[in-house]
Amino acid sequence: MTADIIDGKAFAATVRGKVGEHVARLKEQGITPGLAVVLVGEDPASQVYVRNKGKQTLEVGMASFEHKLDASTSEEDLLALIEKLNADPAVHGILCQLPVPDHINADKVLAAIDPAKDVDGFHISNVGLLATGQKAMVPCTPLGCLMMLRDKLGSLSGLNAVVVGRSNIVGKPMAQLLLRDSATVTIAHSRTKDIEALCRTADIVVAAVGRAEMVSADWIKPGATVIDVGINRVPNGEKTRLVGDVDFASASQVAGAITPVPGGVGPMTIACLLANTVTACCRANGLAEPEGLTA
């Protein structure tokens, strides 16, 4: 059997289409959603992201505010910029690219962002709201994964889900979202005993460990749905290529459905960032939330 390939690129285009329609409606009322992205230094993964994001923000009709700061920028100056963006009524979403340089405390930066403008969903207020089942801003990557899972499987109720990876950005919020959809959720990580056997019990595997091609066919239950969050650049002759945390060639022989890298979760992450910005804008203006774009 070979798996269905979940086309994240096409799915993301559909999400962006919906975002664009909402933006057009907001503009008729004199409101233009605005997204501010702050990038400190020159992390290569972040640069890829910023490049794609800036283009797509404008394509859906939103305002884009990019702040590229030198790697030597002080924490104080960064916090001052965030305060300015918090107070700016044209800015509905603020994202500070992670990682930030070592001399800046990332937790402090995330805590400074107005939770209502926190389109990354990383502020502890939003983390707590999500964990307690209240209205939150939901992190973009897990939100994109959830949209693809719901689209593929319909209901997730009662399914066994294993999330490989326990990061604050992906693993933990992904587990919260799966739990909210009534899946039976296990979070696996580097200390998990017999991780392969555990994964083989899963109807849904979400791989978010940051290790190239770690999850192979013998980790996968036949017919399972596999979501690959990994973005790993590996040598490929003279050049490099992008691979996920899943060994796609082998896993796709066993899985029922699988996301590719590139073209899977990555494009959905950016689409969900745009979706979150529209959601934040609607909430800020006391308007109904955009349908089909929230968790």
Ligand SMILES: Nc1nc(=O)c2c([nH]1)NC[C@@H]1CN(c3ccc(C(=O)N[C@@H](CCC(=O)O)C(=O)O)cc3)C=[N+]21
């Ligand atoms: N505060 C914050 N929030 C983030 O969400 C965040 C961040 N910081 N820092 C960096 C990482 C990285 N990230 C990516 C998102 C999409 C692609 C993406 O679109 N990837 C394409 C491939 C791009 C290529 O060809 O290189 C794909 O998977 O198809 C990549 C990387 C978001 N991040």
